[in-house]
Amino acid sequence: MLILKRFIMMAVTIWVIVTVTFVIMHVIPGDPFASDSTNYPPEVLANMRSAYHLDEPLPIQYVDYLRDLCTLDLGPSIEFKSRSVNQLIADGFPASALLGLQALVIAVFFGLLFGIVAALNHNGIVDYIVMGLAIIGISVPSFILAPLLIKYFSVEWKLLPVASWGTWRHSILPSLSLALMPMAIIARFIRSSMLEVLNQNYIKTADAKGIGIVSIIVKHAIRNAIIPVISFLGPLIAALITGTFVVEKIFAIPGLGKYFVDSIFNRDYPVILGTTVFFSVVLIIVLFVADLSYRLIDPRIKLSSKGD
Amino acid sequence: MATLSEERSLFRPVQKHSLDNEQIKRPLTKQWKMTITSILKNKLALLGMIILFVIVVMAIIGPHLVPYNYSDQSLTNGNIAPNSQHWFGTDDLGRDMWSRTWYGARISLTIGVAAALIDIFIGLVVGGVSGYMAGRGKIGDRIDNILMRLVEVLYSIPYLLVVILLLVIMKPGLKTIIIALSITGWVSMARIVRGQILQLKEQEYVAAAQKLGTPHYKIILRHLFPNMLGIIIVNLTFTIPNAIFAESFLSFIGLGVQAPIASWGTMCNDALGVILSGQWWRLFFPGFMISLTMFAFNVFGDGLQDALDPHSRD
Numbered sequence: 001m002l003i004l005k006r007f008i009m010m011a012v013t014i015w016v017i018v019t020v021t022f023v024i025m026h027v028i029p030g031d032p033f034a035s036d037s038t039n040y041p042p043e044v045l046a047n048m049r050s051a052y053h054l055d056e057p058l059p060i061q062y063v064d065y066l067r068d069l070c071t072l073d074l075g076p077s078i079e080f081k082s083r084s085v086n087q088l089i090a091d092g093f094p095a096s097a098l099l100g101l102q103a104l105v106i107a108v109f110f111g112l113l114f115g116i117v118a119a120l121n122h123n124g125i126v127d128y129i130v131m132g133l134a135i136i137g138i139s140v141p142s143f144i145l146a147p148l149l150i151k152y153f154s155v156e157w158k159l160l161p162v163a164s165w166g167t168w169r170h171s172i173l174p175s176l177s178l179a180l181m182p183m184a185i186i187a188r189f190i191r192s193s194m195l196e197v198l199n200q201n202y203i204k205t206a207d208a209k210g211i212g213i214v215s216i217i218v219k220h221a222i223r224n225a226i227i228p229v230i231s232f233l234g235p236l237i238a239a240l241i242t243g244t245f246v247v248e249k250i251f252a253i254p255g256l257g258k259y260f261v262d263s264i265f266n267r268d269y270p271v272i273l274g275t276t277v278f279f280s281v282v283l284i285i286v287l288f289v290a291d292l293s294y295r296l297i298d299p300r301i302k303l304s305s306k307g308d
Numbered sequence: 309m310a311t312l313s314e315e316r317s318l319f320r321p322v323q324k325h326s327l328d329n330e331q332i333k334r335p336l337t338k339q340w341k342m343t344i345t346s347i348l349k350n351k352l353a354l355l356g357m358i359i360l361f362v363i364v365v366m367a368i369i370g371p372h373l374v375p376y377n378y379s380d381q382s383l384t385n386g387n388i389a390p391n392s393q394h395w396f397g398t399d400d401l402g403r404d405m406w407s408r409t410w411y412g413a414r415i416s417l418t419i420g421v422a423a424a425l426i427d428i429f430i431g432l433v434v435g436g437v438s439g440y441m442a443g444r445g446k447i448g449d450r451i452d453n454i455l456m457r458l459v460e461v462l463y464s465i466p467y468l469l470v471v472i473l474l475l476v477i478m479k480p481g482l483k484t485i486i487i488a489l490s491i492t493g494w495v496s497m498a499r500i501v502r503g504q505i506l507q508l509k510e511q512e513y514v515a516a517a518q519k520l521g522t523p524h525y526k527i528i529l530r531h532l533f534p535n536m537l538g539i540i541i542v543n544l545t546f547t548i549p550n551a552i553f554a555e556s557f558l559s560f561i562g563l564g565v566q567a568p569i570a571s572w573g574t575m576c577n578d579a580l581g582v583i584l585s586g587q588w589w590r591l592f593f594p595g596f597m598i599s600l601t602m603f604a605f606n607v608f609g610d611g612l613q614d615a616l617d618p619h620s621r622d
Contacts, residue, residue, distance in 0.1 A: 013461045024473050139603035141553055143560045143576060144595035147583045238467075245468070245561055250580065261561055264472060276469050 006291075010284050017280045018069065018273070022062055025272055052078055054269075065273065074274035079266045085274035092256035093278075095165055099247065099255065100240040102171060103178035107236070110179075111186025112226075116217065118187065119194035130187065137184025146177040146250045165253045174247045182236050186229055193225040200224075223297060230294055234287040241279060346615035353611020359604035363597070367417055370410025378411040379403065379568035387582070390589050397589040399578060408570040409593045415571040416552045416601070419485055423551035424544055426490035431497025432540070434459070436528060438498070439505025456502070459495050467492040471554070475563045482565060485558065489551050497543060504536045538616035545609030549602045556598055572598045 040048075049055045053064065068075060074085035118130040153173060154162040161170050197203065198221060206216050245257035256275060263271035347353045371378060374395070382402035390397040396405035438455040441448035471488040478484040508514065509532065517527050552572075558564040559573025567574070572594040579590035 009457075009460070016461050021473065024477055027477050135603060135606060136599075138606055139599045140595075141556060141598060141602075143557070143573075144591070144599065147580060147591055151583060246557060249561060260469075261472070261563075272473075276473070279469055 006288060010288065013284060014277065014281060018066065018277055019062075021273055021276045022065065025269055026058060052076070052270075069277070074277070075270035077263075077268060077271050079263065079268040079271065085270050088259055088271060089256060089274065089278055092254060092259050095253055096241070096244045096248065096255035096257060099171060099174055099178065099244050099253065100237070102175040103182070103240055104237065106175060106179040107182035107186055107240075108229075111183040112190055112222070112229075114183075115187040115190025116194055116222070118191045119198065120217075122195060127191075131191065134184040134187045137180045138188070140180070142177045142181065143246045143250065145180055146173070146247060149173045149177055150250075165251075170251075170253075174251045174253060177250075178240060178244065178247050182240065185232070185236075189229050189232060190225060193228050194221060197221050197225045226297060227294070230290055230297065234283075234290045237286045237290075238283050241282065343612070343615045347608075347611050350611040350614065352607045353615075356604040356606070356608030356611065359600060360608060363413055363601060363604070364417065366410050367413035370413065371407045374404055374406050376404035376407045378407045378570050387587055389587075396593045397587075399575075399590060400582065403568075403570075405575075405589060405593055408575060409572075409597060412570045412572045412575055412594060413597060413601075415482065415565060415569065416555060416573075416598070419482065419489070419555045419571075420548040420552040422486045423489040423493060423554075424547040426486070427493040427497050427547055427551075428540060428544060430490065430494035432501055432533070434494065435498035435501025436505055436532070439502035440509065440524070440528060440532070442502075442506060455498075459498050462492055462495045463499075468554075468557075471558065472563060475558065480563065480566050482569075485555055485564060489554055493547065493551065497547070500539060500543060501536065504539060505532055508532050508535055542609055542613045542616060545605050545612055549605040552598070552601060 046055070053061060056064075065075070072086075074089070077083050077085055077088055080088065114130045114134070118127045121127045150162055150173065153160045160173055161167075165171070203216060203220055206220055211219075244253075244255055245261060247253070248255040248257045249261075256278075259271060260275040260279070262268075263275065347357070376394075380403060382398075385394075385398055385402040387400055388394055388398045388402075390405075394404050394406065396409055398404055399408070434455055438452045438459075442452035443449065470492050474488040474491065475484055478487070514527060514531055517531055522530075555564060555571060556573030556576065559571050560577045562577070564573050565571045575594035576591060576598070579587070579594070583591050
C-alpha cells in the first residue's frame with residue numbers, strides 16, 4: 001500500500017517536472033529556428049516549424065507530448081537532424097552512467113575505508129592525516145581538480161590519456177575527479193557515526209565475548225554506522241549525475257550532460273524536455289531505491305510516505 | 309533508644325538560608341559567550357574565521373591596491389607571469405589577475421551570502437509554518453501535507469536542472485543567479501526547520517506558553533526560533549559555500565555572470581585552455597581562492613557546530 005502511494009507520488013513528481021519544464025521552455029524567447037531566420041525564406045521556416053508541430057497551439061503540443069511520453073517516445077531532436085531524443089540518450093547516457101557509477105563506487109568504497117580507519121585510530125596520526133585530506137577533498141571542486149590531474153598524470157608523467165573517451169584508461173581521471181569530494185564527505189560522515197557506534201554497549205559486549213575486531217566492525221559497527229551515509233546517497237547521486245556536466249566538458253566525453261547544456265543554448269525543445277525528464281526519472285528512482293535500502297540495512301526503519 | 313537520642317543531640321540543624329542556597333554564585337555565562345570561547349579554543353575553527361575575515365577584507369580593499377581595473381584590457385601585456393607590477397600575473401587579454409581575483413571574491417561572496425540568506429528566510433517560513441501547523445486539526449495537517457509535498461517534489465529534482473533552465477529564461481547576471489540558486493536551495497532548510505519545530509513544540513515551556521494564552525506568532529518568534537538559532541547559523545555556514553560552489557560551477561559551464569564581470573568560476577573556465585601551456589597562475593589563483601573559501605567555511609562551520617552542541621561541551 002505504501003509502495004503504491006510512493007509510486008503515485010513519483011508519477012505526480014514527474015508530471016510536475018514535465019509541465020514546469022514545458023512551460024519554462026516556451027517562455028524562453030526565441031525558438032529553435034530563430035538563428036536560421038536570416039538564412040531561409042519565411043516559407044521554408046514555416047514549413048520547418050510545422051514539421052516539428054511548433055505551429056500548433058501550446059496546449060495541443062503539451063497534450064501530444066504527454067501522450068508520446070506515455071509510450072516512452074521523447075520525440076525528434078531539432079538540432080541533430082534525423083536523430084531522436086531517445087537515440088541521443090541511448091548514445092550519451094552509457095558514458096555518463098559509467099562515469100557516475102565508477103565515481104560512486106570509488107567514493108563509497110574508499111570513503112567507507114578511510115572513515116573506518118580514521119575512527120579506529122581516533123585522535124591518532126592516521127586519523128589526523130585522513131581527516132586533513134578529507135577537509136582538502138571537500139574544499140577542492142572537481143573543475144579545479146580535473147585540470148590538475150590532467151596536467152600531472154597525463155602531460156607531465158604521461159601515465160594516462162589527456163582526454164576523450166574509449167578505453168577503460170580514459171575513464172580513470174574523470175571518475176577520480178568526480179569522486180574526490182563525495183569520498184571526503186562520506187569519510188567524514190562514517191568517521192563520526194562510527195565513533196558513536198563504537199561507544200555503544202553492544203560493541204563492548206561483542207568485544208568482551210572475544211569476537212575478532214574484523215567481525216565486530218563488519219557485522220556490528222558498519223551496519224549501524226552506515227545509516228546516515230545512505231540518507232546522503234540520494235543527493236550524492238544527484239550531484240554525481242549533474243557533476244558529470246563539468247567533467248564531461250573538461251575531458252571532452254560524449255555524455256548526456258553535454259547534450260543537455262548544448263540543447264539549452266540551441267533551444268532544442270525536445271532535447272531539453274527529454275533530458276530533463278530523463279535525469280529526473282533516474283534521480284527519483286535512485287531516491288526510492290535509497291529509501292528501500294534503508295529498510296534492508298536497518299529493519300527498524302519503516303518505509304513511510306513522508307519525507308522524514 | 310537512649311543512645312539514639314544521644315546521637316541525635318550530637319547533630320545540630322544547619323541554619324537554613326534557603327535563598328542563599330538557591331543563589332547562583334558565579335556570573336551567568338551567556339550562550340553566545342560560551343560559543344565564542346569554545347570556538348577560540350578550536351584552532352582549526354579559529355583559522356577558518358581568520359581566513360574568512362582576510363578574504364572579506366581583501367574583497368573590499370583588494371582591487372584598490374593596484375592601479376588596474378578588473379576589466380582594463382592591455383593586449384600587449386597578455387599572459388604575464390606574476391611579477392612586481394602584476395602580483396598575480398595577467399590573463400590573455402592583459403587584465404590584471406590580482407584585481408580580477410579580489411573582484412571575483414566580491415561577486416562570489418555576494419552570491420553566497422545573498423542566496424544563503426534567502427534560502428534560510430524561505431526555509432524558516434515554510435518549515436516553520438509546516439511544522440507548527442502539523443497536528444493542529446484537519447486544516448493544520450492539510451497545510452503541513454501540501455507544503456511537505458511541495459518540498460518533496462522540489463527535493464527530487466536535480467537542482468542544477470532547475471537552475472540552468474531558469475538561467476535561460478532570465479537575463480544572465482548576478483541577480484538571476486541568486487534567484488535561481490534560492491528557488492531550490494530553501495528546500496533542505498525547510499526540512500530541517502520543520503523537524504526542529506516538531507521536536508521543540510512538544511517541550512513543556514511551549515505547552516505552558518500555550519496554556520497562558522500566548523498568541524501563535526509570539527510562540528513562534530519568542531520560543532521556537534531562538535531555540536533553533538544555533539542550527540540555523542550552522543546551516544548558514546554550510547549553505548554559503550554551497551552557493552559559492554554552485555555559482556562557480558554555473559560560471560564554469562558558461563551560465564554564470566557574463567564578461568567582463570569576473571567570478572572565480574569564470575576565471576577557472578577561462579584558464580582551462582591554457583593550463584597545459586604552463587600558465588599556472590591563471591588557474592591557481594581563482595582555484596586556490598575557491599578552495600580556501602570552502603575550506604574556511606567548512607572548518608568554521610564544524611567548530612560552530614561543536615560549540616553549539618551542548619553534548620560536546622566540557
